[in-house]
Amino acid sequence: MTGAPLTLYNSLSRSLERFEPIDPALVRVYTCGPTVYNYQHIGNMRAFLFADTLGRVLRWKGYKTRHIINITDVGHLTSDADAGDDKMEKAAAAQARSIWDIAAHYTEAFKADVARLNIEPPAEWTVATDHIPQMIDFAKRIEGDCYEIEGGLYFDTSKVPNYGALARAATDEGESRIDPVSGKRHPQDFAIWRKSPPGEQRQMEWDSPWGKGAPGWHLECSVMSLQHLGHPFDIHTGGIDHREIHHPNEIAQNQAFCACADTGARIWMHNNFLVERGGKMSKSSGDFRTLQTLIDSGVHPLAYRLMCLQAHYRSELEFSEDNLLAGLTRLKRLEMAFDKLDDAAHGGHPPNATTMPPEAQAYIGAFDVAISDDLNTAKALTVADDMLADKSLWAGHRVLAMMEMDKVLGLELSDLRREDLRVRPAIATLTETDIETRLAHRREARAAKDFARSDTIRDELAAAGVEVMDGDPLGWDWRPAL
Numbered sequence: 001m002t003g004a005p006l007t008l009y010n011s012l013s014r015s016l017e018r019f020e021p022i023d024p025a026l027v028r029v030y031t032c033g034p035t036v037y038n039y040q041h042i043g044n045m046r047a048f049l050f051a052d053t054l055g056r057v058l059r060w061k062g063y064k065t066r067h068i069i070n071i072t073d074v075g076h077l078t079s080d081a082d083a084g085d086d087k088m089e090k091a092a093a094a095q096a097r098s099i100w101d102i103a104a105h106y107t108e109a110f111k112a113d114v115a116r117l118n119i120e121p122p123a124e125w126t127v128a129t130d131h132i133p134q135m136i137d138f139a140k141r142i143e144g145d146c147y148e149i150e151g152g153l154y155f156d157t158s159k160v161p162n163y164g165a166l167a168r169a170a171t172d173e174g175e176s177r178i179d180p181v182s183g184k185r186h187p188q189d190f191a192i193w194r195k196s197p198p199g200e201q202r203q204m205e206w207d208s209p210w211g212k213g214a215p216g217w218h219l220e221c222s223v224m225s226l227q228h229l230g231h232p233f234d235i236h237t238g239g240i241d242h243r244e245i246h247h248p249n250e251i252a253q254n255q256a257f258c259a260c261a262d263t264g265a266r267i268w269m270h271n272n273f274l275v276e277r278g279g280k281m282s283k284s285s286g287d288f289r290t291l292q293t294l295i296d297s298g299v300h301p302l303a304y305r306l307m308c309l310q311a312h313y314r315s316e317l318e319f320s321e322d323n324l325l326a327g328l329t330r331l332k333r334l335e336m337a338f339d340k341l342d343d344a345a346h347g348g349h350p351p352n353a354t355t356m357p358p359e360a361q362a363y364i365g366a367f368d369v370a371i372s373d374d375l376n377t378a379k380a381l382t383v384a385d386d387m388l389a390d391k392s393l394w395a396g397h398r399v400l401a402m403m404e405m406d407k408v409l410g411l412e413l414s415d416l417r418r419e420d421l422r423v424r425p426a427i428a429t430l431t432e433t434d435i436e437t438r439l440a441h442r443r444e445a446r447a448a449k450d451f452a453r454s455d456t457i458r459d460e461l462a463a464a465g466v467e468v469m470d471g472d473p474l475g476w477d478w479r480p481a482l
Contacts, residue, residue, distance in 0.1 A: 003061060003365070004372035008054075008235070009314060011243055011268045012166050016374060021234055022266065027063045028229040029055060030265065031122070032221060032238035032246070035072040036106035037091035041288040042304060042319065043274035045113060047239045049305060050271040050313040050375075052119040054237060056408045057371050067122040068228045071110075073103040074128050074204045075194075075217040086214070092203060099203040103129075113291045116301040118410045126228055128220040132206050135215045138223045139192050139208075142256040146192055149183030153193040153210045157186055160252045161261065164188065166268060167244045190249050191216035218249035222257065222264065225250075231258060236265035243270045271313040276320070294324070297480045298423035302411055303328035309377040309409060321482045330381075331411065332421050337388045338402055338413045345396030360397045363387040367405050380408065418474060425481035430464050435476060439468070 006019040021027045031051040034040050051069070058065050078084030092099040114121065139146070145159040157163040181191075195213040196205050205212050225233060231254070238247060247268060254264035291301055307327030311317040356364070363383060370380035384405050388398055406413050438457050445453040458468045465479045 003368040006057070006061060006372045007374055008267055008269060009374050011270050012263065014168075017267065019267070021063065022232065025064065027058050027065045027235070028233035029058075029065060029067045029235045029237065030221070030225040030229055030233060031067065031069045031236075032242055033069040033071050033125070034106075034110050035076040035087055036103050036110060037076075037087040038106060039290045039292070040110050040113060041290055042294065043288075044239075045117060045291060045304075046274045046308050046313075046317070047237070047271050048114060048119055049117060049308045050269075051237045052117075052410065053309070053313070053375055053377060053408070054235070054269070055120060056410060057375055060408050061368075061372070065123075066229065068124055068126055068224065069122040070221060070224050071103075071107055071125055071127045072217065072220065073099075073107070075215045075220060077217065086202075086204075088204065089202060113301075116291060116295075117305050118302060118412055120410075124228060126224040128215070128224075129204065131220065131223055131227070132215065134227055135219050135223045136193075136206075136208050138219065138226070138253075138257065139210075139215075142192070142253060145256040147185065148210060149181075150195070151181060151183065152191050152195040152213055152216075154181075154184060154189045155192050155249070155252060155256070157188045157190070157252055160255045163252055164248045166248045166251060166263075190218055190245075192219055192253075218246055218253060221246075221250050222253040225264060226254075226257070231264060232262050233265055235267045235269060237269045237271075240270040240272050243268075272316045274308075274317050274319050276318070289319070296426040297482045298425035298428075298478050299324060299328055299480050299482075300331070300421050302416070303331050303421070306331045306334075306381075306411060309381060312378055313375055321480070324482070325480065328421065328423075331416075332418070334384070334388070334411065335413055335416045335418060335421060338399065339418065341388070341395040341399050341402075342414075345394070345399050354400070356397050356400055357393075359390075360387070360393055360401045363390075363401055364404055367408075371408055377409070380405070384409070422474060423478040423480050425465065425478050427481050428465065428478060430461075430466065435461065435466055439475060442468070 007016045008019050009015070010017045029051070031048070034044060048069075051067070055065055055067050074086070074088055076087045078087055078090065088099050088102060092102050095102065111121075111125075139153060142155070143153070146153050146155050148154070193208055193210045193213055193215055195211040196202050202214065205214055225231075225236070236247070236250075251263045255261060291304065294304055295301060303324060304327065307319075307324055308317065310327060310330070317323075363386070367380050367383045367387075370376045370383055373379070384402060387393070387401055387405075390398070393401075403414055438461060442454050442457040445451070445457065461468055461476070465481065467477050467479055469476055
């Protein structure tokens with residue numbers, strides 16, 4: 001590890017801790033992935049942007065990593081605990097499609113969003129239904145900490161010490177999101193294996209020692225993290241909503257499996273919610289924003305990435321048109337500054353052009369200090385802004401420094417073009433040729449000092465959603481259709 005010491009906030013201890021890998025040769029990270037019954041909303045995607053930033057920082061600081069993200073295609077109920085319908089079964093019934101088709105479609109849609117946000121793919125995508133035999137074997141191993149009721153095999157949370165320490169919610173009142181299930185010994189107990197109801201055949205069900213049925217949602221992450229990363233591993237990430245039920249239940253299973261106090265991961269990390277004024281985002285409402293929604297409004301997906309980077313991952317982040325467009329504006333400024341410096345750099349070749357001087361290295365050091373402080377991307381972006389604006393540095397050195405910083409930020413500044421960031425709403429009624437023709441007429445009117453005609457053309461374009469930007473090299477842009 002090079003540079004500043006990396007400190008990360010551990011949700012388990014509720015404190016910042018200096019990161020020390022279990023195995024210096026390989027850092028192992030597990031991220032709770034999507035339940036693929038619908039498109040992921042942009043709040044979901046914040047969790048994967050956060051996990052991507054963590055992985056980029058680890059690699060930037062010289063660690064070799066193995067990162068796993070799971071795909072949940074079975075077991076997740078409409079309640080995060082043990083009541084309601086299986087989300088996958090419910091989606092398949094509503095859409096009159098095979099549950100396997102549902103899973104395949106929404107998995108590919110999720111992976112497409114991952115690519116569009118420039119999130120680096122994990123070492124492996126692990127799929128829940130590919131691990132059913134391993135889940136059954138795991139459940140057999142911890143069966144002594146479980147009991148069987150009519151609904152299936154349930155884990156007895158009284159069997160593990162300090163249950164719920166991650167959530168700090170050991171009381172019944174603290175577990176308010178857990179719904180009652182007939183026969184459970186304690187409100188916090190959770191399903192390891194859910195039996196199919198008598199007379200009902202589910203699309204996804206398997207034989208087990210406890211009857212035909214399907215695994216509980218919490219089981220898959222314990223099984224897949226153990227199989228693919230070993231026990232214990234370094235870091236487990238997820239959304240802050242997982243901190244209350246899902247991750248405490250994972251920890252309980254892990255402790256039962258190893259017959260020890262080890263929680264599975266040394267560090268548990270959680271990103272906060274993305275919220276709109278009406279509350280946190282949720283697919284259960286049936287009306288939510290996806291990345292495609294933003295793209296259809298004309299906004300480049302990396303503007304959303306930058307919007308998220310402008311806030312600390314543990315801070316609640318408000319989604320609004322203003323915040324998104326502020327991210328887009330900042331991305332445009334970064335791209336334009338980078339492009340201008342890159343052009344200037346090709347006009348001169350000072351000695352050691354590829355070796356950064358101490359002044360540039362100082363900026364990289366400040367950037368390192370920022371991201372090493374619990375992934376403080378907001379502060380790191382300010383360092384990048386200051387470096388790009390420092391005219392005492394040769395343009396080429398600023399380009400090299402920015403490319404180094406962008407390995408963490410993931411904004412693709414060396415590949416982006418100003419034209420890529422032009423807003424293009426899907427509902428736009430004018431073609432670019434139409435706009436350019438009208439702007440040519442406007443230039444003719446201005447040259448003839450016919451300012452009334454010039455203003456009329458500008459107003460007509462504005463009414464169609466096109467902003468005329470006098471002085472900007474591109475000349476015009478759409479207003480987003482948010």
